[in-house]
Amino acid sequence: MTFQAPKGTFDWLPPRSERVLAVREALVAPVRHAGYGYIETPTFEDTALFVRGVGESTDVVSKEMYTFTDKGGRSITLRPEGTAPVMRAVLQHGLHNGQLPVKLWYSGSQFRYERAQKGRYRHFSQVGAEAVGAEDPALDAELILLAHDGFTALGLTGVRLLLNTLGCKECRPAYRAALQDFLRALDLDEATRERIEINPLRVLDDKRPEVQAQLAGAPLVVDHLCGACKSYHEEVRSLLTASGIAYTDDPRLVRGLDYYTRTTFEFVHDGLGAQSAVGGGGRYDGLSEMIGGPALPSVGWALGVDRTILAMEAEGLLERDEARGRVQVYGVALGEQARRRMFQIVAELRRTGLDADMSFGGKGVKGAMKGADRSGARYALILGDRDIEAGAVQVKDLTTADQTAVPLAEVVEFLKGKLS
RNA sequence: GUGGGUGUAGCUCAGCUGGCAGAGCGCCAGGUUGUGGUCCUGGAUGUCGUGGGUUCAAGUCCCAUCACUCACCCCA
Numbered sequence: 001m002t003f004q005a006p007k008g009t010f011d012w013l014p015p016r017s018e019r020v021l022a023v024r025e026a027l028v029a030p031v032r033h034a035g036y037g038y039i040e041t042p043t044f045e046d047t048a049l050f051v052r053g054v055g056e057s058t059d060v061v062s063k064e065m066y067t068f069t070d071k072g073g074r075s076i077t078l079r080p081e082g083t084a085p086v087m088r089a090v091l092q093h094g095l096h097n098g099q100l101p102v103k104l105w106y107s108g109s110q111f112r113y114e115r116a117q118k119g120r121y122r123h124f125s126q127v128g129a130e131a132v133g134a135e136d137p138a139l140d141a142e143l144i145l146l147a148h149d150g151f152t153a154l155g156l157t158g159v160r161l162l163l164n165t166l167g168c169k170e171c172r173p174a175y176r177a178a179l180q181d182f183l184r185a186l187d188l189d190e191a192t193r194e195r196i197e198i199n200p201l202r203v204l205d206d207k208r209p210e211v212q213a214q215l216a217g218a219p220l221v222v223d224h225l226c227g228a229c230k231s232y233h234e235e236v237r238s239l240l241t242a243s244g245i246a247y248t249d250d251p252r253l254v255r256g257l258d259y260y261t262r263t264t265f266e267f268v269h270d271g272l273g274a275q276s277a278v279g280g281g282g283r284y285d286g287l288s289e290m291i292g293g294p295a296l297p298s299v300g301w302a303l304g305v306d307r308t309i310l311a312m313e314a315e316g317l318l319e320r321d322e323a324r325g326r327v328q329v330y331g332v333a334l335g336e337q338a339r340r341r342m343f344q345i346v347a348e349l350r351r352t353g354l355d356a357d358m359s360f361g362g363k364g365v366k367g368a369m370k371g372a373d374r375s376g377a378r379y380a381l382i383l384g385d386r387d388i389e390a391g392a393v394q395v396k397d398l399t400t401a402d403q404t405a406v407p408l409a410e411v412v413e414f415l416k417g418k419l420s
Numbered sequence: 421g422u423g424g425g426u427g428u429a430g431c432u433c434a435g436c437u438g439g440c441a442g443a444g445c446g447c448c449a450g451g452u453u454g455u456g457g458u459c460c461u462g463g464a465u466g467u468c469g470u471g472g473g474u475u476c477a478a479g480u481c482c483c484a485u486c487a488c489u490c491a492c493c494c495c496a
Contacts, residue, residue: 004487059494063421081496110496115421117490126496191421191493208492256495266496277496304496334454365454373456384454398456 008114008122015326019309019318024127026154027303028105030146031129036103041085043109047075053084053291055258057198064112078111081257082128083284083300084291090132091293100133101298107305119275119307128281130300132288137232140263140283140299141239147267147279147301148245154308155317159278161245162266164253165233166201167221169261169286175224176200186214201254207274220251229262236263259284263299269307271314278311279303328419330377331358332368334384341408342383345393348412354419373398379415 005011012020032038047067054061066078079085086104089095095102107127114120129146131139144161151159167175183196183203188211195203204215225233240247247265255264264282272278281301288296312318329349333342342358349356357375359368365382372380382394382403392405395414406414 007487064494112495114494115492116488117492120495124496128496202494205494274491275495279496281496302496307496332455366450366452366456367448369454369456371456380456382455386454394455396455401456403455 006122008116010121016309016318019312020125020305023154023308023312024107024125024305027127027147027150027305027308028107028129029153030149031103031105034103034142034146036105036129036131039086039089039104039106040108041079041082041089041106044076044078045085045088047077049084049088049291050077050080053087053259053287054081058256058258060112060256064114066111066113079108080110080112082106082108082110082126082302083130083257083259084287086128086130086300087132087287087293087296087298088291090296091288091291096133096288096294096296100296101131101136101139102133103129103131105129117275118273119304119310121306124307125305126302127305128300128302130298132298132300133296135285135297137235137263138239140236141243143281143299143301144236144240144247144265145243145245147281147303150303151267151278151308154312156269156308156311156315158269158271158311158315159267160269161247162250162253162268163237163240163247164250164264165221165225165229165236165262166254166260166264166282167225167229167262171224171226171229172221172261175219175221178219178224179204182218188214199258202256204252205254215252222249222251232262255280255282259287259290261285265301267303269311269314272307272310275307277304278307327355327357327375327377329354329356329379329381329415330372330375331356331381332365332372332383333359334365334382337385338383338388341388342381345381345383345408345411349415352412352416352420354415378419381411 047065050065051061056062060080065080068076070076086106090102090104105128108125110124110126111122112124113122116122129143131143148159148161166172179200180196183200188196192203192206192211203211204218206212206215237247253264253266255266260282262283262285265280266277267279268276269278270276279301281299283297283299285295285297287298288294309318329346331342331346333339346356346358357377359371363371369380378398380396380398382396387393387405388408390405391409392407393411394403395406395411396403
């Protein structure tokens with residue numbers, strides 16, 4: 001009996017796994033250049049942080065959390081999202097007592113107990129950015145712009161931006177009531193009827209055609225915004241337009257976490273299957289207060305690393321790098337004495353900054369040469385007893401098959417000259 | 421939680437109305453006793469997901485179960 005990865009999880013394997021690192025780095029590069037500082041929080045938190053922050057009425061909290069009791073009797077939850085933990089850390093350490101906004105970025109695993117499907121897993125990787133403690137449409141626009149730049153830097157052309165506003169605590173209650181009145185009159189299943197009472201905005205997001213058909217005349221947030229929300233949203237839109245960022249107004253765009261207010265947005269890609277969001281976020285002016293802090297209007301986003309890679313694969317952006325070699329030089333040693341010598345040469349090559357590997361496992365020349373070929377190395381070093389006697393190592397250019405003897409003492413310098 | 425599809429070699433899969441478990445790729449070895457990528461030859465690897473049932477006979481039919489997968493729900 002062998003083991004397999006737990007249900008709903010998967011492994012990234014070479015060579016594709018290299019992309020995980022590269023994508024993560026590319027997605028956060030723009031925020032790192034925009035004054036955002038790195039924050040690392042624990043993988044797990046007190047369960048209550050998510051219950052109060054993300055909201056009891058959300059599916060994430062009500063049925064998707066990995067919650068357990070630790071040996072000290074505390075209720076612990078593996079983080080299902082990154083924003084509440086970041087806000088918790090800001091409040092705990094008083095980061096908001098300095099100049100605002102506090103700009104932070106993070107990268108890490110998230111956990112949600114869901115039924116897996118393409119692009120949706122129980123363990124997934126996100127990068128995120130948050131700007132805490134400032135109410136300024138330019139901050140919303142900045143974050144959207146930075147996420148857009150990350151996707152663009154990866155060569156993605158099929159990422160679309162959907163934009164909406166959810167109003168604030170002044171105007172949302174009236175809208176919510178109007179929407180509930182409308183929804184209650186519809187013919188819906190029981191689960192959806194319950195949702196009307198708990199979180200009516202989410203009903204707008206329902207994908208089922210029989211539901212969508214009934215939603216045609218539903219009241220929209222845009223028509224119920226207060227003056228402040230309206231002008232705020234207009235400013236975000238005009239800043240985006242002025243920056244050349246294309247977006248689609250989607251008055252039905254709703255997010256699944258309770259803390260969102262005003263600006264909400266989602267980056268979607270059509271090559272992913274049903275889980276089309278590669279990133280999403282928005283403003284969460286009330287979160288700090290929900291978890292016991294002062295008023296700290298904030299905005300942020302999270303981008304899915306795994307989904308971004310799926311999007312890149314859908315656009316055919318990854319194939320060309322697949323064959324890229326792992327190392328530049330590969331050692332083939334024949335016999336014990338040569339093996340020891342090769343071990344030293346390879347170590348020295350690495351110290352000078354070259355990527356080098358050698359044959360392990362006692363293979364014959366043929367097998368070792370095969371290993372050299374597969375390593376993607378430009379040069380193979382062949383060393384046997386008679387080479388050691390002659391004081392030279394055979395350096396073979398694997399692209400041309402030319403082979404020359406180079407004195408042992410000079411081989412590192414020789415390769416350095418050829419390769420760097 | 422609900423529904424559909426699929427489980428056969430390391431990988432991708434073929435296997436008809438039940439009748440000796442296969443191919444391609446990969447892996448290993450040899451051709452070439454010190455030379456890869458091409459070519460030729462040979463080789464290894466399977467409780468046919470698991471358990472039960474029908475049958476002279478089950479990879480194939482039936483039931484159950486597990487896993488994977490896609491979709492709903494939800495979201496990155």
